[in-house]
Amino acid sequence: MIFKAKTACGDDADSPIETGLCSKKYVIQCAPTTLKVYRDPAFRDTLIRRSKESLSNYNWDGERRKYLHLVSTLTGVSDGERGGRASLRSGAKHACRVFVTRTARCARVLTGNGATNPVACLRILTYHNIEPDPQNDFSVSPHAFADQMAFLKDHYPVVSLATLAAWVEGRAQIVGTAIAITFDDGFRGIIEYALPALLRLDLLSTVFLVEHAVNDNGAWMGKPALSPADIRAMAAAGIEFGSHGRSHISLASAHLAPAVLEREIGGSKTALEESLGVPIPYFAYPYGTARDIDDRVIQAVRQAGYRLGCTSIHGTNLACTNPLLLRRVKVERADSLATFRELLRGGMDAWAVVDNYGTFLQSKRRTQPFAGADAAPPAR
Ligand SMILES: [Zn+2]
Numbered sequence: 001m002i003f004k005a006k007t008a009c010g011d012d013a014d015s016p017i018e019t020g021l022c023s024k025k026y027v028i029q030c031a032p033t034t035l036k037v038y039r040d041p042a043f044r045d046t047l048i049r050r051s052k053e054s055l056s057n058y059n060w061d062g063e064r065r066k067y068l069h070l071v072s073t074l075t076g077v078s079d080g081e082r083g084g085r086a087s088l089r090s091g092a093k094h095a096c097r098v099f100v101t102r103t104a105r106c107a108r109v110l111t112g113n114g115a116t117n118p119v120a121c122l123r124i125l126t127y128h129n130i131e132p133d134p135q136n137d138f139s140v141s142p143h144a145f146a147d148q149m150a151f152l153k154d155h156y157p158v159v160s161l162a163t164l165a166a167w168v169e170g171r172a173q174i175v176g177t178a179i180a181i182t183f184d185d186g187f188r189g190i191i192e193y194a195l196p197a198l199l200r201l202d203l204l205s206t207v208f209l210v211e212h213a214v215n216d217n218g219a220w221m222g223k224p225a226l227s228p229a230d231i232r233a234m235a236a237a238g239i240e241f242g243s244h245g246r247s248h249i250s251l252a253s254a255h256l257a258p259a260v261l262e263r264e265i266g267g268s269k270t271a272l273e274e275s276l277g278v279p280i281p282y283f284a285y286p287y288g289t290a291r292d293i294d295d296r297v298i299q300a301v302r303q304a305g306y307r308l309g310c311t312s313i314h315g316t317n318l319a320c321t322n323p324l325l326l327r328r329v330k331v332e333r334a335d336s337l338a339t340f341r342e343l344l345r346g347g348m349d350a351w352a353v354v355d356n357y358g359t360f361l362q363s364k365r366r367t368q369p370f371a372g373a374d375a376a377p378p379a380r
Contacts, residue, residue, distance in 0.1 A: 288312025
C-alpha cells in the first residue's frame, strides 16, 4: 500500500499529522486513485488521530467506492455533509425526486384522478440497507423505515412476492393497490434494523442476495452482509429470499460468455439454495435498468426456473405485466414521509424515462464477475 498526504499547495509529507495542521484541503493519494478531501475543522482532528491505525489495516481493492467509505470511516462525516461532487449529486437527485413527486400530485389533484384506483395493481418497494446515520443515498434510517412501515400497515394491503406470483399466474386476486416490500443486496442492517419493525407489524418482505457476499465474502460494499445463519433465521420468521446474481454485474452490458451468464443467474440460485437450504424462487436484476437487461438475460432467468424477475425500472404492475419484468419503486435516504406517500401513489413512475433512456445519468456499473463466476455451480 502506498499512502501519502499532500497539502493543497502540493507539499508532500509522510505524516498526515504534519500535513493536516497546515493544509487547506487534504489529498489522500493511493495508487491508482486520488481522492480530494476538503478541509473541515470538525473532522480534521479525527482524520489525524485515526488515519495511521486504520489505514494500515484497510483492505485496498482499487475501487473508488472503497476510498469514499474509508474517508467516511475516518472522518465520521457522510457524503452528504462532506461537500464536493458527491453532495451536489445527492442534493440534485433529492430535489428531482421532490419535484417529480409533487408535480405528479398536482396533476392528480387537478385532473381529479386521485380517488381510489379501480384497476388492481401492485407496487413493489425497493430498499437497500437500513442503518443508523445512513451515509449512502440508498440507505434508510431505522426511524424513517419504522414510520414508513407503520404508514403502510395503516393504509395498504402488504403482500408477499409469493402472492404476487400467484396473482400474475391467475391463481390469486388483488383488490385496489397492494404493496410488496423488497430489499436488494442483502446487507446485515436488514436483520438488525428492519426485521424488528416488520415482525412487530406482521409485514412480509423479500431479500435479494448477492451470492458472492453470502457464500464467499461476508460483506458487501464495505458493510456486513447477512450470514447464512441470519438468512435461515429470517426464513424461519417468514421472510422470502431471491438472488441478485453472483457478482452483482450489469448482465446485459458486460457481454458475458454464455457459461458466465448462466453462472451469474442460474448458478447463483443453485449455490444459494445449496448453501442456505431455503428456496430462491425470484431474481432481481443487478442495477436493473434498461441497459442492464436484454432478451438474452431474460431468457437465462426463465431457463433457471425463477418465477419472478424484478427490475429497477420505476412503475406499477398489473395482472398482465410480464412476471420477469416487474417494475419497482425505490425508497431513498432523503425521502420524507410525504414523499413516501407519493411514491405509493405513483409519484415517481415518470422516473421510468430515466431508467429507460437516461441511464448515462446513473452510477457506473460493475461489469467484471468475481473469481469463480466461470466455474460450474454446485449440483442441485
Ligand atoms: Zn443491487
